Amino acid sequence: DVKVTQSSRYLVKRTGEKVFLECVQDMDHENMFWYRQDPGLGLRLIYFSYDVKMKEKGDIPEGYSVSREKKERFSLILESASTNQTSMYLCASSLTPGNTIYFGEGSWLTVV
Amino acid sequence: AQSVTQPDIHITVSEGASLELRCNYSYGATPYLFWYVQSPGQGLQLLLKYFSGDTLVQGIKGFEAEFKRSQSSFNLRKPSVHWSDAAEYFCAVGGGYQKVTFGTGTKLQVIP
Numbered sequence: 001d002v003k004v005t006q007s008s009r010y011l012v013k014r015t016g017e018k019v020f021l022e023c024v025q026d027m028d029h030e031n032m033f034w035y036r037q038d039p040g041l042g043l044r045l046i047y048f049s050y051d052v053k054m055k056e057k058g059d060i061p062e063g064y065s066v067s068r069e070k071k072e073r074f075s076l077i078l079e080s081a082s083t084n085q086t087s088m089y090l091c092a093s094s095l096t097p098g099n100t101i102y103f104g105e106g107s108w109l110t111v112v
Numbered sequence: 113a114q115s116v117t118q119p120d121i122h123i124t125v126s127e128g129a130s131l132e133l134r135c136n137y138s139y140g141a142t143p144y145l146f147w148y149v150q151s152p153g154q155g156l157q158l159l160l161k162y163f164s165g166d167t168l169v170q171g172i173k174g175f176e177a178e179f180k181r182s183q184s185s186f187n188l189r190k191p192s193v194h195w196s197d198a199a200e201y202f203c204a205v206g207g208g209y210q211k212v213t214f215g216t217g218t219k220l221q222v223i224p
Contacts, residue, residue: 004155040216041216042202042214042215042216042217043156043202043214045211048211090155090156092156094212096208096209097206097208097209097210097211097212098144098206098207098208098209098210098211098212099144099206099208099212100146100158100161101146101156101158101204101206101212102158103148103155103156103157104155105154105155106153106154106155108153
């Protein structure tokens with residue numbers, strides 16, 4: 001079975017902290033994604049990676065960075081967390097960018 | 113640019129009633145089309161997908177969707193809704209190396 005695992009389901013961080021959200025997939029997919037989901041705004045793409053060490057900005061990259069050192073692992077980094085980054089973060093992977101996307105369970109981040 | 117419209121933000125149906133969720137898309141070539149379901153606090157789960165072939169697609173949990181090229185639609189249907197179907201439903205369009213675009217979702221409420 002396809003599996004995308006987000007290591008932290010619930011996090012509470014302070015304003016200004018550096019935050020790491022980790023994601024691992026076991027499907028040998030080239031493509032991995034980080035989305036942010038907020039009520040009424042749907043899914044918004046933060047960053048996309050199409051290969052190891054390769055990344056592309058999505059719709060809302062400001063305040064975020066990513067790291068992909070290994071094919072199976074894609075990390076989202078909030079360099080200095082702010083309260084407006086309180087949200088649900090979803091990691092996902094796919095074989096090709098337009099193909100079936102498989103999602104993790106999500107990480108709920110609260111910044112206080 | 114590709115886009116997806118889900119015109120209904122909220123839908124309420126009675127348990128046992130039939131359901132149809134609407135989805136219209138804009139895409140320059142033959143699309144890949146998807147429906148996902150999201151239970152509260154969870155990630156998105158694939159319900160069904162259309163790549164080619166038979167335009168009536170069967171999915172999990174008794175759902176089906178019909179691709180109508182002339183109407184640029186991919187509506188989701190279920191003949192008899194169960195209380196456990198209460199969730200948010202997302203339509204999405206993609207294709208090959210074009211990244212998948214999601215609609216803003218339809219929240220389904222099921223009343224006894």
